[in-house]
Amino acid sequence: EVNKKHEVRQIETASRKPDRPETTIREEDIFKDLTGRDEQIRTVLTKGVAGIGKTVLTQKYTLDWAEDKANQDIQFIFPFTFRELNVLKDEKFSLVELVHHFFTEAKEAGIWSFEDFQVVFIFDGLDECRLPLDFHKTTILTDPRKSTSVDVLLINLIRGKLLPSAHLWITTRPAAANQIPRNCVCMVTEIRGFTDPQKEEYFRKRFRDEEQASRIISHIKTSRSLHIMCYIPVFCWITATVMEDVLETRERGELPKTLTEMYIYFLVVQVKVKKVKYDGGAETDPHWSPESRKMIESLGKLAFDQLQKGNLIFYESDLTECGIDIRAASVYSGVFTQIFKEERGLYQDKVFCFIHLSVQEFLAALHVHLTFINSGLNLLEEQKSQLFKIFKGKNKPNVFYQSAVDKALQSPNGHLDLFLRFLLGLSLQTNQTLLRGLLTQTGSDSQINPETVGYIKKKLSDNLSAEKSINLFHCLNEMNDCSLVDEIQQSLSSGSLSTDELSPAQWSALVFILLSSEKDLDVFDLHKFSASEEALLRLLPVVKASNKALLNGCFLSKRSYEALSSLLSSQSSSLTELDLSNNNLQDSGVKLLSDALQSPHCTLKTLRSLSGLSSFFSLCCLFCRLSACNHLERSCEALSSVLSSQSSSLRDLDLSDNDLQDSGVKLLSAAVKSPHCTLETLSLSHCLITKEGCTCLASALTSNPSHLRELDLTYNHPGDSGMMLLSAGLKDPHWRLDTLRYGECLVGKEKLEKLSFPYFLFLSC
Known part of the structure; x- marks a missing residue:
């Protein structure tokens, strides 16, 4: 089954699941049969959304083995990443040569056969794979000393044709899990994010001041969007970073309550860090400079262009397409270390990525917004004739935002859902004010929001799928409009709700309220x-x-x-x-x-x-x-x-x-x-x-x-x-x-x- 749901949708779904007993597996027992059936577990597929800790888990497994803490019956562990394997796309290796290429110690030890050893292969990040993994047309390969393309090697290793005695551990984000046929996997595991108690525990450990921690926890609970996103450890860190800065600089000022506000504050905090740490400026100095503006504009273009292609990992060719050379990218990752990072494996070219998918989506929305505000260009238009069209007339911002709504609704896998939330959040004058210094001008039309809100409510009456309707309600929330939800909520509270007379939009609002409730949906x-x-x-x-x-x-x-x-x-x-x-x-x-x-x-x-x-x-x-x-x-x-x-x-x-x-x-x-x-x-x-x-x-x-x-x-x-x-x-x-x-x-x-x-x-x- 192809998982076509955006990761934020998956996170929201997971946050609503009622508590029920589940089998917990420790990472050191990943290949052990805990069911009592004494079955051999050869291949394990571990799923988890971006930032949930898949890579860290495999690293801990390897480290515990190397330090003689666990799994001492295993002779060799060979950890690979698909990022490293991608650069070998056009080369040929045998399985033994591939191991020697990455792990020279094995070659130096004269090991040319692995059939007589207990071996574990780890392949981290299937979702980043750019190799053509076609399990239906690939020829069968059983000799680990015969050379072929890397994708053929991997397919035969996963299918068990090549080195069937080996154990395989593959990690992936959920959307890419279907690339591996179900009959090739013995066990599927999932890394879960923070539970509600663990979210609180994180903030209480981060903020030692009990009153401060309680205020932050209480505030996060009032915003369903923020509370849901704290399921991801990385987002907890982002939230804590922002809250710490806001509490220090604004004393008892209002805390950010939408995703857009949170990410704007996060961006501003990182720019301030750059100004003080790298430019020698003072805390009170204006933090936006021509250089930092150029960096953010370039990263925004990269984020948007690659989001359109579905790429989350960027190679030199991807950067070149966006007009960024490799040296500039290295500088960006060295300065904005908490936004954009550079990674290098043992034998791979440099690769770059944003610290989390949501950061890429925010910067992509910011790029589209900046482009429109500064020049009137709508980057979401598909036709080239429209791409460079400058909207004219009173309603041009409304046309822009409405086209973004349409574009997101047309997406089959919801890849623009969070992008749309950010883009519509950026339409608010209050949020644009937070970005002063980056924005040279702002959209000041007071009619933008009412007309866009009306357009979204009209769409909610079109019998959309539940997932698309829920995202549109989150969009309304980013625009500070809760009228439709409040209307149904009041009827529910008073006991006067009559479902016989509800419009499609009101039905959608009722679904959103029930799914957004903090109460477990037990019955x-x-x-x-x-x-x-x-x-x-x-x-x-x-x-x-x-x-x-x-x-x-x-x-x-x-x-x-x-x-x-x-x-x-x-x-x-x-x-x-x-x-x-x-x-x-x-x-x-x-x-x-x-x-x-x-x-x-x-x-x-x-x-x-x-x-x-x-x-x-x-x-x-x-x-x-x-x-x-x-x-x-x-x-x-x-x-x-x-x-x-x-x-x-x-x-x-x-x-x-x-x-x-x-x-x-x-x-x-x-x-x-x-x-x-x-x-x-x-x-x-x-x-x-x-x-x-x-x-x-x-x-x-x-x-x-x-x-x-x-x-x-x-x-x-x-x-x-x-x-x-x-x-x-x-x-x-x-x-x-x-x-x-x-x-x-x-x-x-x-x-x-x-x-x-x-x-x-x-x-x-």
């Missing part, structure tokens, strides 16, 4: 708004971010099940429990949800469906009252397929009050036999099961043994012989089943051992 109950299909489809982003969704009795149609199927298959869904009681699913609904529940991204653990007295409580498929046996059998086949799927995470399954009969139980038993089946509780009350069905269940429980711990067969017709087969299993030490329900009685393993079997049968009747 979403559609009945609190409107038990209708329209309300569900409007509020799907909230359902997606919730832990549990109650959609019972909402008269849903196939359209809703298509939307829910897409939601459940999404990588960013947080939903673990879904109640679809008293909805008419039919076969089409069963099929759609079954397909979704087989997705490796599905996190659902419990799915409940009731129709009249029939129920289904699970994570894998759902049943309504299907009276025709052939329909029911097809549903059982679909469910069996889901339960047997490697991606299934079903724990609890309730199929009570469905006429499964022995034929349906036979299909389910086949699924229970699967080593991938994770069922722990199975309820089959009132399902017309006889001895034949019980025999199938007993066989399934014996052959695996399964994970099943509790089985409910109340109000069925197994007969004494059927019950004897299953109850005997309670005494089998290999079975995990420890609770069997039959009739009105509950008999556990401990009690059964103390009772004679005839007495057990008597209790069960």
